[in-house]
Amino acid sequence: MNVGDKLILRKSNVSDFFSSLQGEMQLIAPKKRFAGDVVFDVVNSPEEIVWEYGHDIYPPGKRYIFPHYEDMFSYRRGEQISIDVAAEAPKQAIVAIRSCDVTAVRFQERFFSTPIVDPFYKARAENTVLFSLVCNEPPKKECFCICCDGGPYLETGFDVQLTDLGDRFLYEIGSEKGLRASEPRQQYLEPSSEQDIAERKRIELHADSLFQTASYIAKAIIYITSDEVPDEVWEELGSTCFRCAACTNLCPICTCYTVDDRPEPDGSFTRCRSWDSCQYAGFTREASGHNPRPTFGSRVKRRFYHKASFQYIMRDGRHGCVGCGRCVSSCLTKLDLPSVVKKIRRAMHDYIEPKSRPTAFLQ
Amino acid sequence: MSTEVKTPTLTGAKPRNMWGVTGVPTGNLYVPMPAVIEKIIVETPDTKTFRLRLEDPKHAEWFTWEPGQFVELSVFGAGEAPIGFASSPLERSWFELTIVNRGKVTGLMHELKEGDRVGIRGPLGNCWPLEAIKGKDILIISGGCGLAPLRPAILYILANRQDYGEFWLLYGARTPADINYKYDLVEWEKRDDFHVLQTVDVGDESWTGNVGVVTTLLDQVKLDAANAVALTCGPPIMIKFATLALVKMGFSEDRVVTSLERYMKCGVGKCGHCCVNHVYLCTEGPVFTYAQLQEFPETRA
Incomplete structure (x- = not known):
């Protein structure tokens, strides 16, 4: 198994695959909430993951790596000042995140590490694996990622990229981090055929054609x-x-x-x-x-x-x-x-x- | 006019910052180093100078700074604020911060007593180009508490007086009661090799000196603008008029150096508050030449 591999993850194996991953880290994925809303949240079992969803308005990558509120350290006043730095970041996988959000996470990673490294962001980013999901069609009419080089699919920058091919996912490994998350679960993955790659290409072209072209x-x-x-x-x-x-x-x-x-x-x-x-x-x-x-x-x-x-x-x-x-x-x-x-x-x-x-x- | 080659080093003064090669002694950029207040000097009714010493000898050994740099001061229970160094850079065992009582952090700071503890993150930012301007005549224009970030530069130049040419200080305050560092100004005025001119916007019964804004003092300055460098710091309106007057006097735009001020949180180029166009004041500033400022449309007044 190498970075750059294109494999197949059958939908019948998805549940077992992510159950196994859940043993190592918490899973964050789109989940049904009240009144049919689908939002990213920690899922208790892979069955809860909603694979066909529109768009979560609360950006999941930013929310879980650069949270809205983040405690940096606590201190106590007194004779001596004692400072306790916040605990380690949790290990987490964000599953079915859209390409645009992955691109944004990469942007933030670069920003928070150049020229000065932000220690809190770095700790969270290092412990996060992104399983991105290709948009087979624009999830919302407002989407314009194709004009901004943010999606609807990624060439680079993902850890693992999933493309829905009907009864199976094309499973692409894009980084060392993605490789480390995949290797222990090799038994659920199988090699892809030329037909799968061609099908993926067809989906790309179809998705591209559905966006309005505006610069x-x-x-x-x-x-x-x-x-x-x-x-x-x-x-x-x-x-x-x-x-x-x-x-x-x-x-x-x-x-x-x-x-x-x-x-x-x-x-x-x-x-x-x-x-x-x-x-x-x-x-x-x-x-x-x-x-x-x-x-x-x-x-x-x-x-x-x-x-x-x-x-x-x-x-x-x-x-x-x-x-x-x-x-x-x-x-x-x-x-x-x-x-x-x-x-x-x-x-x-x-x-x-x-x-x-x-x-x-x-x- | 001078035909001399411009001095590019003027804009390139890059001191060691807290994120430098050796890393931060606390292990985390955002965690402050504890410091003890050794002495409090009351400057004006709303301004105090705090003499601080880092508590941990390891921190103190690591901590070196240049005139013009600043620290993020943590007042425990209130938060952080960026404050410029105000003491002599030659004194390495302690440093002073001059603080005006204005907001939440500085308000609580003013309630602290000698022996109380605060937190220090720094040194941050770039510095006055004191090496690059050796041999030049120096003109310093400052207003109100804007004298504080210039005081380390003044004390450094006075300690190395032979390296610099003519040395002028123009200082303006709102009223005689608002003059900072009166004890220093008295000493400085006694020196033959340092011309100090003071003015106030509004005088009182006992004031016999100049009255008017600080730029009115420029008429009394006798300097060859071609071989001089101006350092300015003060309220934005003062910086604007001083800069325009200096350019009119014949100072080239890369010889007018100023220290800007912005609201600031992190000090390490992440929080985004101090951006002037695409430049982060906390890491690439706060000291800029007027020539550099021309490139930032947001500072055009």
Whole structure:
């Protein structure tokens, strides 16, 4: 068995395979909850895994590797200050995670390890194996991963990738971590045939054809890097934002966090980090009252600058959008990437003469 | 105008940071080192200087810093805040932090007494380019508590006075009561090789010095801008007008060096609060030249 192997996991063996894996680590997978909702959660047995689900709005990769609230350490005041660093991260496998979320996890892994290694993120990421599931068709109408290089299937970056081929899964091993999770369960895996690979190819092409073709991210990169979008346009866009921060909290890539010292009932304190959002006015407000980003427009501009500017692409190795569509389905005032690109495009026609537009050289 | 080659090292001052080669002595970037408050000096009604000593000798041995760097100060029970070093870098057994009582962390810090314990993560950030500017005339412009991060640089230059040319300090405060380091300023004004000019925005009965914003003092400065470097730190509005005035005086944009301030949490380039465009102030800043700042549209005022 090697990295790069393409194997077959029969659906009749899926239960045994994941039962065996569950002996080594906890399984996190889409699971039926109240009223038919399917969300990622710890499953007690592999039968609970829902393999055909749409899209979990709460990004599972970020949720279990960079949790919404994470205790860093606790301390006790007194003659001496005693500090206890948080316990080790649990071993876990996230099963049936979508390609876009895997891409986002890889983005976060890179961010949290360069140039400085974040010890808490590293501990969790090292103990997490991702079993990603190829989307045979776009799970939601908001999906635009194909435009952002986030899916619907992966070439690299996965630990194990599963493709639903009807009565069986194509089982691809993409990393050492995936290999280590697969080797003890070799008896459930069998070699794949050329027919399986061809079937996979057919599914890829079919899935590709179901997406709308639109180059949102390419346009966003041009508009934002050029810095020629007038501030009035940003203010106009920002005027509808009511800073609920759904866009950044649900974004599987967003990494910003804040740190708080939480008092505990026993008199100790816990230093805890939790997701923060650049869309909040207090995100940059200093103790003196000075705020470098005082307006809604400046904060909306900031969010898209971080997502799509060339400077950040150089830093992070890719743009900050995987096209999961969560901001599209969550933002009530349409400040998601596709809508903002469309609005900027329209506004630029009103503000800037065609010959001085950043795309002028194309004409 | 000078035809001299620009000094690229001005922008490249990279001291050892806490994540340096040897790693952090606490074993985790986010875990602070305990420190004891040895002495508290009351500067102004809302500002105190705290002299701190790291409790663990192993931490103290590992801990070296350069003027312009800062630490994340943990006030246990409140949280963390970024504070710049304010004492002489030549003193290695202790260091001082000057803190204005403004928010939750600094508020609780002001209630602490000598002998109490706080936490220190650092040193963080880059530093004033003191090596690269040797041989140059130095002009320091600072306002209010902006003198604190410049004080290590001033004390370093005074200790190595022969390495530098003319040395000027322009310092502005809101009122005479808001002047920091009065004990230092008295000593500095006595020196022949250090020109110190002070001003206040609003004077009182006993004030006989200059009145007006700090940039009004620039008329009295006699310096050859072609061979001089300006270091500035203060409120954003002061930095803006000082920078514009200096450029007008003939300072080239890469000879005006400033230390920025942002809200900050982690100090290691992860939490995202201190970003100025694509640059993380905590790891790549806070010291920048005006030429560098031109590249960040967010700092254009």
